[in-house]
Amino acid sequence: MNKKTFLLLITAVSALGGLLFGYDTGVINGAQFYLSKYFELNDALKGWVVGSALLGCFIGAIIAGPLSIKIGRKYSLIISAVLFTLSAWGSGLPSIFPETVSVLVFFRIIGGLGIGMASMNAPMYIAEIAPSAIRGKMVTYYQLAIVIGFFVVFLATYFIGNNLSEAENIQFGWRRMFWSELIPSCLFLLLLFFVPKSPRWLALKGNNEEALIVLTKIHGQEQASKEILEIQDSFKTSNDGLKVNYFSKIILGIILIGTTLSILQQFTGINAVLYYGADIFEKALGFGKEDILLQQILLAFVNLVFTFVAMFTVDKFGRKPLIYIGSLGMIVGFLLLGISLQQQSVGFISLLGVLIFIGSFALSMGPVVWVLLSEMFPNKIRSVAMSIAVAAQWAANYVVSQSFPIVMGSDVNNGTTWNGSLPYFIFIVFISLIVGVTYKYVPETKGKSLEELENIWK
Template identity: 40%
Template sequence: MENKNSFNNKLIILITLVASLGGLLFGYDTAVISGAVGAMNSFFINPLDNDNVLASGAIIEFKSIISIVSIGVLVLFGYFLFKFFKKVTSIAIIVIFLLIAIPLFKMYFLDLPDVLTENLRNSILGFMTSSALVGCILGASFGDFIANSVGRRNGLVIAAILFLISALGSGYPEAFNVFGIQTLSSFIIYRIIGGMGVGVASMLAPLYIAEMAPANIRGKMVSFNQLAIVTGMLVVYFVNYFIVQGQSDDWITESGWRYMFLSEVIPAFLFFVLLLFMPKTPRFEVMKGNEEKAKTILDKLNVKSSSDRILSEIKNSFKTKKAHWLFYGWPVIIVGLLLSVFQQFVGINVVLYYAPEIFKGMGVDTNASMLQTIIVGAINMIFTVIAIMTVDNFGRKKLLLIGSVVMGISMIGLGFSLFSGAVGFTSLLLMLVYIAAFAVSWGPVTWVLLSEIFPNSIKGVMAVAVAVQWLANLVISWTFPIMNNNPFLVDTFNHGFSYWVYGAFAVISAIFVWKFVPETKGRSLEDMEQLWLKKEQE
């Protein structure tokens, strides 16, 4: 392990803070919707109830957007399959998938009624709320291409531009409606554009930091990205609160939600400007054959004469840079993908995106629900700081195990609280315990592991893992209002059903971590190659 004094810690911290603004915008962009869900329902969805022509057009455009998104995801799915398998195997898997998916897609989307039913209403609201996640999938999927073509830093610059466009278009979708479609659809498209920025940043920010930071503090530095994410969420919770404080519901419905989205312009512009002064990573420069530039950057990062050795290690790690994604076997692929899936299937973003609406469902007014959401954000941030202080000492695997167990107990308990109708302080406490458990474990640790477990020669798999993470996020966020507002489930389980589902996934995630996830604490990025090669040979 390298001596911490052999590094220019001030420069590394500065680079980490700037790159982490990508994480802050990640949190800001995804959480800003939480304060606007009720207003958007009133502004975009309620008018459809009284205007059949408007509703019919919205349904047609909704079907069209879903169809285009589905085709795009299918193309990406096929592309990644061809990266994994031989041509014949990939075609066979795609054919089987289509035979299953097309009837389901036709049933749930193309055969939607031409009138606005309650389930269709909930589906449109759920998709509008979670539409940014579609962009996240696309952005993350192209993250590897962007990282390897224009670089990690320049990729983050692209993300900053996308954030700016989305903030303006989401705030005034009718003024920036260059698509010739309904305002609802224009809003969805601009949210997708912002999601693309989130998807790019979600992959490149931790990757950029991981490639700049030394092994002995890398976990802590990468965790700053997660701290920035939850900080962005907390900041936007405050922003949303101050925007709506003392305002009437009519004003919030007409104008308040616009200011929520427009407020993102400030951090996005700051991120864009600061990135222009940041260096590219040494690994990217070596990848492009610019060893002198890489050496210059390493000399700035290292205050002692260790840059030659680090440069040599980086060069050696790229000897198999064109390795097949299965070069190290299936274990690393499966572990990476399931880490991403479980991070979302435990239900965290349901709480973060729908917190004000959840609290309103417990009987509190708009201002109180916003204040309780701020408490959620504060707990999230405090325990993320604890994770940063412990991830390099306590270990990644132990934190994940503890988090899974506590989340499982909390979510199952919250489900029973709602089922029994005993909502109040107990429900709030269970939710806060759940948030704390996630923040100290799966929140930051998943990103640390994704930046560590994939050897350089197959680093592109990280793009798949992040894309899968956003796909899982989309599934959870879209289906929550459908489950939570379904008349049968409400009558039978009184809103407790969905929380039991998330609690069950938390329990399953604990078993997965215990059996399959390796400890990466203290290992260099190059050490991970030997670990997976050893597993492949066993």
């Protein structure tokens, strides 16, 4: 097997963690419309069922850091695959356990643990094996897998939902939607046993010979020999200001920048649109029930197409230009949606606004944040720093998913001033902050090795 094929295969396998991230996020979108009716959920309970998995994501991201240091990226991903499988099976259980919202929430939290662990380990693993010239593209495979997961699950939920009556969907269709996740989760679990361990984790543990073998398979003998020396040098304790003192000004600053960027990714409102897309299309945009899942497929398709655009431009144009372009597009999209709602002129412009927002996010903050987080942290702190940044991202995701249905249903939002548009104008404020933070604090990481990037912070 040649180097290019080997790299592509192990990247694809690890990126399946992203597919399950997207699939799990998408399946609750399709299923919550029916399970909310089955359990007769109010807005607050609906937010709890949807957002409960995010508590698991938060905890999973926190434990992923020390776990990935101790047992490595590969075995951490294997554990996450097991958790994905348990969650998919348990979320659709009809009668083995007492059928309550609490049981469903329990298994959603189990799945969240898997997502949190995978969302930290998968992009980090890819970044640690990828050549610097194409690292952005390789890490973007993770985001591509997320949106493929969205797209596939929307097709699956549309197929399941469209072939059952509304009464059947409310009774058992949503269970089948959860069980459909068993197929990709079992495949992910099986294939992970065939990928190598991260060469940088092996070097961290002193297994330099095994690290060199993995690097040689990916880069060839000459480049591997050079890279292993750079990796070893980066782990040496020296007086260069990058000792593992997490409260030092430099390290704390690096983590704060990554964490802020991670939080702002969620405050764009992306998951409010993705989690509650069915409600938005029905209530805010006036689509009939029979059109909701079809509209979700259109949303997922746009997400997929623009992720491909990001994949083929992130190493050419750089990370920061994509963030600027995407932020402008997201603001335009939500302005179209917000103003059309406020003026009670809901129609094609409203839908166009949603699609422009989704496409702009997929071009920028979706993939680029994962690329930056996986490459901006020095080797010695990467696991812990990514764990903190990703945990903060899931905490922000939880805040948005919990508050969005409450704000949407509030009297203020539905009064004559806002007419249902308030959340989107709030998101515009946070998107505007992204441009300033990126310009002032985020370094351009294009084309540099992970070890070369450490010199940016010195």
